[in-house]
Amino acid sequence: MYRSNRAIATGGTAPSTDVVSGEPGSAPFLAVTKLSRQFRGVGGVREVSFTAEKGELVTLLGPSGCGKTTTLRCLAGIEVPESGSVRVGDHIVTDIDRGIHLAPENRNVGMVFQSFALWPHMTVFENVAFPLRSRKTPAATIRAKVTGMLELVGLGDLLDRTPAQLSGGQQQRVALARALVYEPELLLLDEPLSNLDAERRESTRRDIRRLQRELGITSVYVTHDQEEAMTLSNRIVVMRDGLAVQSGSPEELLQNPNSRFVASLLGPSNLLDGTVVDALSASSTVTVALRTGGGSVHVPARSVAPVRAGDQVTVLWRPGHLQLHRPSDPGVPDGAVGATLVDVRLGAVMTEYVVDIDGLAVRGFALRDLPMAVGDRVLVSCPLAYSVCLTS
Amino acid sequence: MITGALAREERPVAPTPSTPARRNARWRHLSIDLRRHAVPVALLLGLCLAIAAPLAGVVMQSFRIPQTLLTDTWSLANYRRLLESDILASARASLIIAFGSTIIATVVGVTLAWLVARTDVPFRRGLEALSIMPFFLSPLIGSVAWTYLGDPRMGLLNKALITIGLTQEPLINIHSYAGIIFVLGLFLVPFVVVLSTSSLRQMDSSLETAARVCGASTMRTMLRVTVPLAAPAVLSAALLAFVFAIEDLSVPLLLGYPQGIQTLSTRIYDSVQIFPPKYGVGAVVGVLLMCITALCLWLQRWTLRRRSFFTVTGRSGGEQDLVRLGRARWPVFLLVLGYVFVSAVLPLAVLALVALSARWTGDVRLDELTLANFRALFAHGSNVPSALLNSLVLATICASVGILLSVVAVYAIERTRVPGRRLFEAVLTFPVAVPGLVLAVGLLALFIHTWLFATLVIIGIGYVIRDFPLGQRNVAASFAAIHPELEEAARVGGARWLRYVRRVLLPLLRPGLIGGWLLLFLAFMREVPMSAMLSSSSTRTLAVELLNNVAFAPPGVVAAFTLMQVSILLLAACLLWLATAGGVRNRTRALEV
Numbered sequence: 001m002y003r004s005n006r007a008i009a010t011g012g013t014a015p016s017t018d019v020v021s022g023e024p025g026s027a028p029f030l031a032v033t034k035l036s037r038q039f040r041g042v043g044g045v046r047e048v049s050f051t052a053e054k055g056e057l058v059t060l061l062g063p064s065g066c067g068k069t070t071t072l073r074c075l076a077g078i079e080v081p082e083s084g085s086v087r088v089g090d091h092i093v094t095d096i097d098r099g100i101h102l103a104p105e106n107r108n109v110g111m112v113f114q115s116f117a118l119w120p121h122m123t124v125f126e127n128v129a130f131p132l133r134s135r136k137t138p139a140a141t142i143r144a145k146v147t148g149m150l151e152l153v154g155l156g157d158l159l160d161r162t163p164a165q166l167s168g169g170q171q172q173r174v175a176l177a178r179a180l181v182y183e184p185e186l187l188l189l190d191e192p193l194s195n196l197d198a199e200r201r202e203s204t205r206r207d208i209r210r211l212q213r214e215l216g217i218t219s220v221y222v223t224h225d226q227e228e229a230m231t232l233s234n235r236i237v238v239m240r241d242g243l244a245v246q247s248g249s250p251e252e253l254l255q256n257p258n259s260r261f262v263a264s265l266l267g268p269s270n271l272l273d274g275t276v277v278d279a280l281s282a283s284s285t286v287t288v289a290l291r292t293g294g295g296s297v298h299v300p301a302r303s304v305a306p307v308r309a310g311d312q313v314t315v316l317w318r319p320g321h322l323q324l325h326r327p328s329d330p331g332v333p334d335g336a337v338g339a340t341l342v343d344v345r346l347g348a349v350m351t352e353y354v355v356d357i358d359g360l361a362v363r364g365f366a367l368r369d370l371p372m373a374v375g376d377r378v379l380v381s382c383p384l385a386y387s388v389c390l391t392s
Numbered sequence: 393m394i395t396g397a398l399a400r401e402e403r404p405v406a407p408t409p410s411t412p413a414r415r416n417a418r419w420r421h422l423s424i425d426l427r428r429h430a431v432p433v434a435l436l437l438g439l440c441l442a443i444a445a446p447l448a449g450v451v452m453q454s455f456r457i458p459q460t461l462l463t464d465t466w467s468l469a470n471y472r473r474l475l476e477s478d479i480l481a482s483a484r485a486s487l488i489i490a491f492g493s494t495i496i497a498t499v500v501g502v503t504l505a506w507l508v509a510r511t512d513v514p515f516r517r518g519l520e521a522l523s524i525m526p527f528f529l530s531p532l533i534g535s536v537a538w539t540y541l542g543d544p545r546m547g548l549l550n551k552a553l554i555t556i557g558l559t560q561e562p563l564i565n566i567h568s569y570a571g572i573i574f575v576l577g578l579f580l581v582p583f584v585v586v587l588s589t590s591s592l593r594q595m596d597s598s599l600e601t602a603a604r605v606c607g608a609s610t611m612r613t614m615l616r617v618t619v620p621l622a623a624p625a626v627l628s629a630a631l632l633a634f635v636f637a638i639e640d641l642s643v644p645l646l647l648g649y650p651q652g653i654q655t656l657s658t659r660i661y662d663s664v665q666i667f668p669p670k671y672g673v674g675a676v677v678g679v680l681l682m683c684i685t686a687l688c689l690w691l692q693r694w695t696l697r698r699r700s701f702f703t704v705t706g707r708s709g710g711e712q713d714l715v716r717l718g719r720a721r722w723p724v725f726l727l728v729l730g731y732v733f734v735s736a737v738l739p740l741a742v743l744a745l746v747a748l749s750a751r752w753t754g755d756v757r758l759d760e761l762t763l764a765n766f767r768a769l770f771a772h773g774s775n776v777p778s779a780l781l782n783s784l785v786l787a788t789i790c791a792s793v794g795i796l797l798s799v800v801a802v803y804a805i806e807r808t809r810v811p812g813r814r815l816f817e818a819v820l821t822f823p824v825a826v827p828g829l830v831l832a833v834g835l836l837a838l839f840i841h842t843w844l845f846a847t848l849v850i851i852g853i854g855y856v857i858r859d860f861p862l863g864q865r866n867v868a869a870s871f872a873a874i875h876p877e878l879e880e881a882a883r884v885g886g887a888r889w890l891r892y893v894r895r896v897l898l899p900l901l902r903p904g905l906i907g908g909w910l911l912l913f914l915a916f917m918r919e920v921p922m923s924a925m926l927s928s929s930s931t932r933t934l935a936v937e938l939l940n941n942v943a944f945a946p947p948g949v950v951a952a953f954t955l956m957q958v959s960i961l962l963l964a965a966c967l968l969w970l971a972t973a974g975g976v977r978n979r980t981r982a983l984e985v
């Protein structure tokens with residue numbers, strides 16, 4: 001559905017819709033390479049690269065101001081990057097080195113904006129029909145497609161309302177229908193849930209996932225909410241200060257975060273500073289001396305990158321992976337360290353507790369009631385698989 | 393050590409800074425961006441040039457001495473003229489008139505604004521609307537009306553005072569400094585009212601309440617709290633009034649010129665009306681006038697810079713505590729009505745009276761009423777129909793062009809990333825500081841030897857340039873309410889620029905565009921200085937024809953003509969009122985420089 005005749009590619013001779021050479025199927029469907037867009041040298045994004053297979057949902061995750069929206073707008077063609085290239089399927093839509101950057105209307109992408117961006121002077125039907133009319137689709141087809149799509153998002157009976165007469169969740173669905181109705185190759189979503197209240201968010205999130213899977217549409221989803229990212233994504237790109245700092249599947253990121261930043265972004269975590277005391281060259285298992293209030297305690301950890309004795313590192317313990325033992329318990333694991341239970345908070349789902357390892361506070365979650373009381377001496381351990389040694 | 397400790401970590405390092413490859417990429421990026429917005433950007437550039445050209449024209453003209461018909465030499469001789477006594481006298485006259493009328497306008501205007509904004513005077517809304525009535529009458533119309541009221545020989549007021557035996561001699565002479573100051577001041581009041589009402593409304597009333605809780609009386613509260621707090625807004629309104637006063641042509645021309653009172657504005661007018669025209673003198677006086685207005689506007693901006701000091705925006709929408717006038721409520725109400733009577737009712741009444749009288753000598757003769765004067769306007773040989781047509785055509789076309797250009801300019805400034813677009817934005821506000829008379833001199837300097845001279849086109853160019861900022865501010869205000877994502881959504885959805893403009897942008901802008909269009913239409917229908925300077929016998933507008941008539945036609949016909957203009961202006965004003973719900977607030981925005 002590319003209208004190459006409308007391309008604004010510069011350089012005159014540069015073809016706007018290159019077909020990528022090489023065997024089909026091997027290359028990822030979406031390839032973003034070294035995309036940079038800065039605003040007078042600050043902000044924006046720098047050399048962001050990531051890929052997505054066909055039908056996948058990739059999430060750009062990061063704190064406010066890290067450049068997620070900028071990246072998405074470059075993908076849509078709204079923002080002109082300073083360098084980098086973007087390939088969607090067989091088409092190179094951006095390649096600044098060759099002066100190619102298709103205007104938004106010449107790409108086949110759909111976008112759901114953070115503000116929804118529904119046109120207030122048009123009805124729901126007209127809003128959704130607008131992209132089809134821009135494509136000169138026959139009227140009968142438009143009617144069928146629009147009603148079909150609105151049924152799909154559960155708004156079949158609100159065709160003649162104006163956006164002002166809809167609730168936030170309904171507006172969100174109209175925006176989604178408008179982005180999907182012309183079957184774009186790529187769907188871009190900019191924090192689509194941030195304008196909704198908590199209950200709506202949950203159900204809309206499920207709907208987005210369902211639609212995205214049913215239609216098999218490759219999507220890039222922007223959020224700063226790690227839970228959204230975890231539940232929706234095939235792949236997560238973590239961004240910080242304009243850089244993509246790590247990307248991978250949710251499991252990969254959870255298991256092998258490459259920095260304290262990524263680790264803490266993905267959920268509650270204990271980040272404990274220490275020094276490597278013993279690194280066996282053959283295995284990834286290391287022993288780390290954690291700095292405590294008085295001195296240090298030795299714990300085993302699994303290192304993601306190679307380390308040497310004497311390196312300053314951080315050990316990541318997720319609260320949910322910690323185990324508490326009474327000193328009298330049989331079968332206490334080897335690496336367990338002594339601590340005092342200083343706080344216990346009961347909850348409906350789990351019990352949250354804090355132990356004090358010689359002045360070092362560590363938080364943990366347990367699914368069952370704790371068989372000990374505040375003030376008791378305990379042993380705390382983290383299974384080697386989940387005790388991650390971070391180098392930065 | 394618990395979650396979320398990222399503060400102490402080292403930030404990722406920046407990639408290599410400026411290398412040739414990177415600069416190259418930057419240039420590519422800019423060229424793609426510019427190409428995308430080529431049309432609006434080119435128009436913006438053209439517009440800035442069109443605004444700068446007449447200004448350059450005036451300045452060049454001021455250094456030019458004509459030798460033969462087509463050759464000039466450059467010299468400072470024109471500037472030496474500035475020091476001669478007749479020009480100095482005019483400068484003095486201008487300053488006296490501008491100061492005097494500014495004082496009247498500020499005192500009356502701020503008092504009215506305070507009464508309708510902060511006190512419990514009865515029928516506040518209605519009074520507010522009535523007090524800006526003279527805005528739609530224009531100083532030209534006011535001057536004509538006050539000639540019939542305050543002329544020493546034929547003035548209705550003088551005759552009436554003599555008849556009831558208060559005086560033997562005529563008391564009022566409208567053809568004097570005092571007369572000019574009074575009429576001009578009266579017609580500047582609405583500007584001050586509009587400009588200061590909104591500021592007074594925004595003022596946090598809790599400051600006043602606090603003063604009163606501390607035991608201060610109403611009067612004391614007003615003097616010690618309200619006045620200092622409102623001072624910047626008042627000062628800014630006064631400076632604007634001063635600019636309007638010093639560049640006004642119609643009042644001094646009608647009331648002072650026949651008596652030999654020459655202001656800077658009538659000098660400029662004179663310099664092109666006499667034969668042979670002395671464009672050099674006009675230009676040099678124009679440069680002087682422009683310096684004065686620019687200085688005032690710069691001061692005005694400067695006073696507003698510290699505005700945040702006295703406004704509390706958080707509560708501006710809410711109901712404010714009003715000052716209770718107590719027993720003074722109704723007397724104060726009558727006083728305000730008195731102002732409305734003097735500035736609107738009396739002038740309109742006398743115009744109607746004169747227009748309906750067969751002969752006007754200053755006496756009311758109810759038995760001789762006639763419609764002949766109105767018939768004379770459209771009688772065979774009258775220039776009125778062609779002037780009416782000229783005005784309607786000019787105002788309609790220029791308002792449309794002005795609004796269209798405003799949309800393009802605002803779009804280019806707000807939605808593109810053209811380097812230096814903020815500079816362009818500043819250039820677009822220049823015409824505010826350029827009096828119409830001066831702009832006209834500049835246009836004459838540019839076009840005197842071309843076919844454009846003595847056509848409606850040159851007047852139209854002047855109109856559009858002069859009042860472009862008015863339209864632009866209106867459009868910009870409505871533009872600000874349109875989220876950029878509404879456009880981006882259309883583009884991503886596959887709409888090309890034109891389709892987006894037609895289907896999304898214009899429908900959303902429509903209310904603002906209609907308001908802006910009517911405002912420009914109104915401004916053009918009553919425009920005097922440029923029309924007077926640039927028109928020829930076949931391109932007279934209504935206002936110029938009226939100026940002409942005052943000199944040559946019988947009073948009845950002039951009055952009838954004036955009334956016709958009043959009705960056109962009031963009609964446009966009503967439409968404006970309807971088009972912009974809460975019309976006052978919108979006009980405020982438009983008037984602020």
Ligand SMILES: Nc1ncnc2c1ncn2[C@@H]1O[C@H](COP(=O)(O)OP(=O)(O)OP(=O)(O)O)[C@@H](O)[C@H]1O
Pocket residue numbers: 039042043044045062063064065066067068069070071224
């Ligand atoms: N038009 C612009 N001009 C100047 N700076 C900009 C512009 N757009 C974005 N930036 C800057 O670029 C950085 C990234 O902005 P971006 O909108 O992409 O952040 P984000 O990750 O989407 O944040 P949020 O979660 O708050 O939406 C910010 O520091 C922002 O200030």
Ligand SMILES: [Mg+2]
Pocket residue numbers: 068069070190
């Ligand atoms: Mg964002």
